[in-house]
Amino acid sequence: MKIHSVNYSAAFAQPILTKQNKTLPYKNDSVSLNKKNISFGANPLPAINEIKNIAKFIKAKAYADNLYKYIRNSGKQNDFILRDFCLEPLEGLQYGIKAFKGLTMKEIQYLSENLHVIAVKRGCKNMCAHCYADAKPQKSEMSWEDFTSITRGFKTLRKRFHNLDIFGENIPISRDDVLYRTTELFYDADCMNIAIKDKKGKLYDFTELATELYESLGRRTAFDTSGWNKDNHFLQERAEKYAQYFSQKENMEKLNAFNVSFNVFNASYVASRKALKNGDYDKAKRLRERYVNNMANMLFTFTPLIDNPKFHMLVRCFDSKAKNAQGFDKKALASLAEDVLKKLSRLYADDLNGTQKYVKTSQHIEFLMANAFMKINSFDTSLNSSGRMKKFMQEFGIKAPLLKYDEILQKVKEDLNKNGRYHKYVMLKLIDTDGKVYHMNYARFFPTEIRMNISQKNVTSPKLANLDENFVVTKELLNRPEVHIIKKQ
Numbered sequence: 112m113k114i115h116s117v118n119y120s121a122a123f124a125q126p127i128l129t130k131q132n133k134t135l136p137y138k139n140d141s142v143s144l145n146k147k148n149i150s151f152g153a154n155p156l157p158a159i160n161e162i163k164n165i166a167k168f169i170k171a172k173a174y175a176d177n178l179y180k181y182i183r184n185s186g187k188q189n190d191f192i193l194r195d196f197c198l199e200p201l202e203g204l205q206y207g208i209k210a211f212k213g214l215t216m217k218e219i220q221y222l223s224e225n226l227h228v229i230a231v232k233r234g235c236k237n238m239c240a241h242c243y244a245d246a247k248p249q250k251s252e253m254s255w256e257d258f259t260s261i262t263r264g265f266k267t268l269r270k271r272f273h274n275l276d277i278f279g280e281n282i283p284i285s286r287d288d289v290l291y292r293t294t295e296l297f298y299d300a301d302c303m304n305i306a307i308k309d310k311k312g313k314l315y316d317f318t319e320l321a322t323e324l325y326e327s328l329g330r331r332t333a334f335d336t337s338g339w340n341k342d343n344h345f346l347q348e349r350a351e352k353y354a355q356y357f358s359q360k361e362n363m364e365k366l367n368a369f370n371v372s373f374n375v376f377n378a379s380y381v382a383s384r385k386a387l388k389n390g391d392y393d394k395a396k397r398l399r400e401r402y403v404n405n406m407a408n409m410l411f412t413f414t415p416l417i418d419n420p421k422f423h424m425l426v427r428c429f430d431s432k433a434k435n436a437q438g439f440d441k442k443a444l445a446s447l448a449e450d451v452l453k454k455l456s457r458l459y460a461d462d463l464n465g466t467q468k469y470v471k472t473s474q475h476i477e478f479l480m481a482n483a484f485m486k487i488n489s490f491d492t493s494l495n496s497s498g499r500m501k502k503f504m505q506e507f508g509i510k511a512p513l514l515k516y517d518e519i520l521q522k523v524k525e526d527l528n529k530n531g532r533y534h535k536y537v538m539l540k541l542i543d544t545d546g547k548v549y550h551m552n553y554a555r556f557f558p559t560e561i562r563m564n565i566s567q568k569n570v571t572s573p574k575l576a577n578l579d580e581n582f583v584v585t586k587e588l589l590n591r592p593e594v595h596i597i598k599k600q
Contacts, residue, residue, distance in 0.1 A: 167203030171216075172271060174200040179273040192279035193220050193272075194532060197593055204271055210264030212564040219268070221532050221589050222548045222561055223277050226330075227539035230298045231258050231320060232305045233573050237337050241376035241427065243554060244299035245498040245576035251544045255309035257565040258320070261542065262327035269329065278330060293367045294330040296320050298541060298575070303336045303346055316349065318356050325365040332365065335425075337372040341408040350412045358415035369416055371409060373487060374427040375439040375447070376503070377402050384438045384507075403447065407454035410483055411462075414469040418482045430492040433511035441490055448487045456480055497554035497577050516554045524582050527557075531588045545572045550584050559584035 178201075182191050198216045205211040211219055234250030235242075269277060278294070296317070297305055306316040321332050334357070339346040357363045375381075383398035416422045428444040429436040437443070459476045462469055470476050494500060496513040504511070523536045527550075541549045541556070546563035549556045556578045562568060 168206035171203035208264045225539045228541040232300045238378045240503040243498040246299035266327040321365045331367040333368045335370045338409045372425045411458045424486040435508045
């Protein structure tokens with residue numbers, strides 16, 4: 112992912128509060144004003160603090176109501192970005208939301224803006240050689256209760272903002288941009304393996320997670336997979352379920368993209384190249400065929416989606432000009448793609464002559480194959496320098512340009528120190544399985560002092576790859592007093 116620099120300065124609008132607009136909480140809100148919950152007893156301090164918090168909430172809610180009226184009357188609901196407005200009068204609006212307990216509104220605004228990942232599960236066994244996340248088999252995951260505490264916390268806060276978009280991206284691009292308008296459920300995990308349990312042991316898979324995210328945050332997510340072993344009956348059944356589920360228009364609406372990865376960095380294919388290098392031709396052929404068969408089976412399984420514009424193939428390899436990249440360049444990937452399409456065509460022919468699960472006519476096969484060819488024939492050679500890529504290139508002696516990130520990191524740090532929440536470089540936010548929030552661009556991470564209030568917060572998640580621990584986004588930096596700035600026209 113490329114980091115973009117934008118010329119941005121914040122502007123504040125402070126609607127005038129009136130007594131008439133001091134409203135009580137919504138009936139279905141998580142705030143309770145039940146007098147039975149307030150007991151002075153021997154130590155009146157907790158009850159007094161509770162009354163103060165309720166009073167602060169009522170005042171903040173009145174401000175939020177006026178803010179909504181201001182935005183609505185200006186006709187700029189679609190251009191609303193929360194950072195543009197004074198947040199100090201909004202302090203207290205988060206009252207009663209468990210996931211935000213202990214966080215200020217400035218901290219909540221910071222973690223919400225560009226919220227690109229809520230990592231419900233960490234860890235992956237695929238071991239792709241180019242993995243930017245340097246994913247390891249070690250795993251951790253949220254409970255369903257923790258996940259919904261976060262999602263429904265955002266839902267409650269959005270409701271208090273009259274459903275204005277509190278996740279507004281700080282970038283001057285189209286609001287329909289897929290990349291930045293997505294909140295993913297993974298960082299270093301394959302979506303085929305993402306499923307979490309509640310305290311009773313009930314399993315919630317990607318369909319239920321995507322639905323919860325969409326309905327609570329109003330955000331679409333993305334599905335990404337590198338495939339699965341076709342002989343794994345559990346994953347095969349899950350994939351068939353996903354194919355049918357997301358073939359329904361109302362369900363695909365919950366996604367910005369359904370991605371399948373096809374590349375020369377798959378563990379089976381890389382192992383086949385190593386075997387070939389060592390002269391073990393039978394092993395090399397067997398491992399290559401395994402990858403071809405698994406990829407063809409994946410496309411066959413996802414037949415109900417293959418002509419959907421949101422169905423993408425992420426086809427990655429080295430450019431043909433890369434030194435010592437034979438077997439991992441465009442020519443090698445084109446050969447793999449040809450074999451995958453041949454195998455897929457045979458699967459369709461067998462289906463037509465058998466159960467007709469996916470195809471009914473030869474014309475339908477031609478239509479599906481044309482779509483598969485079109486999507487597998489778009490190669491991406493813009494590989495990045497994070498994760499396992501450097502080690503992989505060293506092992507095979509490959510020399511090729513990679514996307515670099517380190518040179519801009521010092522500027523990002525200086526900008527964060529200077530501008531706090533109003534940082535001008537486009538960076539994203541990740542909420543980890545333990546509730547910790549990170550400042551990220553996928554290839555590099557900064558830790559922050561922000562953490563969601565979830566039960567998993569005392570369980571440490573696996574360390575993120577490329578984490579710069581020499582710089583921390585502190586609460587002090589985010590909670591600086593606000594200054595009125597004139598927005599540049």
